[in-house]
Amino acid sequence: MSVTQTDTMEELIKKGFEFFDKHFPGGKKPDKMGVGPGRVNLIGEHTDYNEGYVLPMALPMVTIMLGRTNDTDTCRVVTASSDIDCAKESNYAEFKIPSIKPLSVGVPKWANYVKGVIACFQSIVVGFDAVILSSVPLGGGLSSSASLEVATYSFIEAITGNKTTQLVKKVMVCQNAEHMFAGVPCGIMDQFISVMGVDGHALLIDCKTLQHELVPFTDTNYLFLITNSNIHHELSDGQYQLRRFQCEEASDLLNVTSLRSATLDNLNRARDEGKINLVIYKRAKHVITEIERTKTAANVLSQGDYKKFGELMNESHNSLRDDFEVSCRELDQLVELARKVPGVLGSRMTGGGFGGCTITLVERNIVDLVVDIINSEYKQDPKFYVVSPSCGAKIFTSL
Numbered sequence: 001m002s003v004t005q006t007d008t009m010e011e012l013i014k015k016g017f018e019f020f021d022k023h024f025p026g027g028k029k030p031d032k033m034g035v036g037p038g039r040v041n042l043i044g045e046h047t048d049y050n051e052g053y054v055l056p057m058a059l060p061m062v063t064i065m066l067g068r069t070n071d072t073d074t075c076r077v078v079t080a081s082s083d084i085d086c087a088k089e090s091n092y093a094e095f096k097i098p099s100i101k102p103l104s105v106g107v108p109k110w111a112n113y114v115k116g117v118i119a120c121f122q123s124i125v126v127g128f129d130a131v132i133l134s135s136v137p138l139g140g141g142l143s144s145s146a147s148l149e150v151a152t153y154s155f156i157e158a159i160t161g162n163k164t165t166q167l168v169k170k171v172m173v174c175q176n177a178e179h180m181f182a183g184v185p186c187g188i189m190d191q192f193i194s195v196m197g198v199d200g201h202a203l204l205i206d207c208k209t210l211q212h213e214l215v216p217f218t219d220t221n222y223l224f225l226i227t228n229s230n231i232h233h234e235l236s237d238g239q240y241q242l243r244r245f246q247c248e249e250a251s252d253l254l255n256v257t258s259l260r261s262a263t264l265d266n267l268n269r270a271r272d273e274g275k276i277n278l279v280i281y282k283r284a285k286h287v288i289t290e291i292e293r294t295k296t297a298a299n300v301l302s303q304g305d306y307k308k309f310g311e312l313m314n315e316s317h318n319s320l321r322d323d324f325e326v327s328c329r330e331l332d333q334l335v336e337l338a339r340k341v342p343g344v345l346g347s348r349m350t351g352g353g354f355g356g357c358t359i360t361l362v363e364r365n366i367v368d369l370v371v372d373i374i375n376s377e378y379k380q381d382p383k384f385y386v387v388s389p390s391c392g393a394k395i396f397t398s399l
């Protein structure tokens, strides 16, 4: 048993042409494409909506939207995702362009991400036929939804010829689509890295100013291993919103605009004066310490201090488990198993939590051993991906 190989972009494109031909017969071939990668966050969890720092990287796993204009006022989209249960939900969606009929949330659910981006796009959209293919595991906490939004936006840029010069605007439209059409009050990290990722680099994003800095990760002696727990606890959506409310409550109590401006000293004083209850105290403590950890982590990574970086990853997980309380038994088990193996520098849950994936920094020559150990102890059919930092969104105006 070893790491899972996912389709490369070239393989997805090849399958995409066949899939298009099957669903839109008539001989016209796709001539435009948008690509959006998934992401993994190295450190800086639940800090983006607190105006803090995050340090994600774009993944080699991508979503592509491939198609062409169809000279009508109708958009016709079909997804090849094998994760869609076709007995419950169609893999095909058809809707009028927004200048004919305003778009609204509906079924199939996956199409809401596409509609959301089209509804928020900067100019008039034209009718098109398109297929969607993805190598980002769905619902695994690797931002399959952000990758779909960014692929859609990039495809619309390709067919309209209206390319966004300010990339931050593209990020915000995709985030807005998720808020309005998927009802998920996410922060800005996922869409930001999916648009802005650069090969060989993680990205330190200041979610207050939206300034960002590349942090190289090129040492071939180490690599990042993603382990998918194969667990998705349904309570996660409500819990994400609840954490946001708790952080807002903490900033109100501390009299700051966001937890970015709070310090541990303020927080401890508020606790000692009986102004803050234990739950809100713990939530704020995680965010305040995680923002500091993330800044330090970016610094040590750029200096090649992987040992220290791994320690910070471990601290981040412990804080998410004990103070922010968004881990779960399965993620804790995966992290514990990995940490026991000599040559593992650090391991933590990544993303929103309550399931999804862990990210582990390992010495290259022991990765198979880590995979074997986890496989023999963890019983929920884990999946493993060795990933290197990859590039962000791409627009293809000819194929």
Ligand code: GLA
Binding pocket: 041, 044, 045, 046, 047, 048, 049, 186, 187, 188, 189, 190, 351, 352, 353
């Ligand atoms: C989800 C959200 C992000 C971020 C993470 C937690 O992935 O989409 O904006 O808040 O959770 O760090």
